[in-house]
Amino acid sequence: MFDKSDFQKELDTIRAAGLYKNERVLTTSQSAHIATEGASSSLNFCANNYLGLANDERIVKAASEALLKWGFGMSSVRFICGTQSQHRDLEREIAEYVGMDDAILFSSCYDANGGIFEVVLGREDAVISDELNHASLIDGIRLCKAQRFRYKNANMDDLRAQLQAASTAGARRKLIVTDGVFSMDGSYAPLDEICDLADEFGAMVMVDDSHATGFVGPQGRGTAHMFGVADRVDIVSSTLGKALGGASGGFVAAHKEIVDLARQRARTYLFSNAVAPAVVAGSRKALELARNSEDGRERLAENTALFRNLMDEAGFEVLPGSHPITAVMFPGEDGALKATRIADAMLERGVYVIAFSFPVVPRGLARIRVQLSAAHSEQDVRDCVAAFVAARNQVESA
């Protein structure tokens, strides 16, 4: 007979392993300064709010007006009666921005990645994916029948070997798949080298640019533009849930034929409701603001550089790079515990950062991930570093 105490045992196991996730409940909108239940005010360094658009009043206004004009919901999938002219407008604007023929909206980037592989790849094909790719890519790949090859993170020798193996296996199509930015490290996939290998082996390239769209590369058009290979990438997926206003929604931008085929075949598109009208309108405004937000990207880069420099000076080990995702490392056996304690001590000081340990990151490579935003002031950044130093002193003397 069904016994729900089995589930409790699983929960107990998660708790005992120190992996239970308690959700912190915000009592404010998303911002650099938030309040939570239990803490009247915190400096927030763990949102994907890179350009500070999550509570931008111009976006809120556009979404509010759309609510009145376009209504609350679509009550339909896109192909039955769920497509408003603004859905197509947003798709064209996204395609133009990321530099592809066309784009197709999904409820999330999770769904975009969940649906696209089955569209592009069949049993006779091969997918070659980076070992650090996002869970949604991994799940999307599971849902297609292509043969799977995996290469070591950003390792071009291994990518070559896996492409070779896929060729030897007689694959019809080969698709290389990578995150543009790896979210636990803040490192970039070497897209120029990946495109060279793709050319050599006649493979397609897909990039998930969720941690890049809106702020990486010229005009924030993404990693492929930063590497100067936008015309050599075949498929870009990304989210509207991070820099671009942070509401919800995702997309695939690609060759026209692939987008058309996705409208016919992607199950996460065909069998799921259209993106809500207010979110479409707000996201269009977010895209327009992001495109023109040269000063926002500048502030974000300045905050990132300042934080990285000050942390270096304070003697913390920071993974090198320039992305606003900054991994402060606590290596070794006791690293996980130390990272957690420091993050807790920082929260007591009103600075909200998150510690990650195994299995989210490899064993022995625990870290606190800090995410900078254009919404942070210089003082916010300095306060964050000061909290790191104070928390370290507190934890080390305990």
Ligand SMILES: *Cc1c(COP(=O)(O)O)cnc(C)c1O
């Ligand atoms: C956040 C993220 C997603 C999921 O995006 P949603 O729109 O929230 O579903 C997918 N891929 C990567 C790389 C991400 O960072």
